[in-house]
Amino acid sequence: MTRWRLRLETEFVALQRQYQGLAQEFDDLKAQYQHLRRPFTVSKDVPFTDVWHYPAVPYYPGKHPCEKPAAMLEHIINASSRPGDVVLDCFMGSGSTGKACKALGRHFIGIELDEEIFNQVRAGME
Structure with a gap:
């Protein structure tokens, strides 16, 4: 085996080890991201749109003027x-x-x- 080939194999093995670590780190981060993702599902019961309709809070003694439903x-x-x-x-x-x-x-x-x-x-x- 020539020194040139041995050097390439040594560098390849080192790069391969480094990649394996990065790949594992990526897999861990991807799993965390999947956990954080929020599914966006619109249905009759879950109307995630940009316009929401809610009735105002009815008056009662002591009601705050800006009370939200x-x-x-x-x-x-x-x-x-x-x-x-x-x-x-x-x-x-x-x-x-x-x-x-x-x-x-x-x-x-x-x-x-x-x-x-x-x-x-x-x-x-x-």
């Missing part, structure tokens, strides 16, 4: 997060996002400028 918030949270994720609501208001997060197994961080409303929501969620 619970079903709409659950739809948004399900479409954009997984159980165990953290959801941030920078304009907490009535706390309906936090309640939906709790029902869907998400962690919640809420920010509210009005201290009185914040304390009411906090007491209602505990």
Whole structure:
């Protein structure tokens, strides 16, 4: 065997080992990605479109002026997060996002400028 051929075989074996490691790493990353993928299925029961129709929250004493329907918030949270994720609501208001997060197994961080409303929501969620 010539030195030239031996050198090529040695380099080939080294490259092959390196490729095997990269291939395994790729397979692991691909499996993780498949786990993270969210299937996009539209049906009568799951209308993932860009227009959603939800009835307004009916008036009740103490209703926050910008309160969102619970079903709409659950739809948004399900479409954009997984159980165990953290959801941030920078304009907490009535706390309906936090309640939906709790029902869907998400962690919640809420920010509210009005201290009185914040304390009411906090007491209602505990």
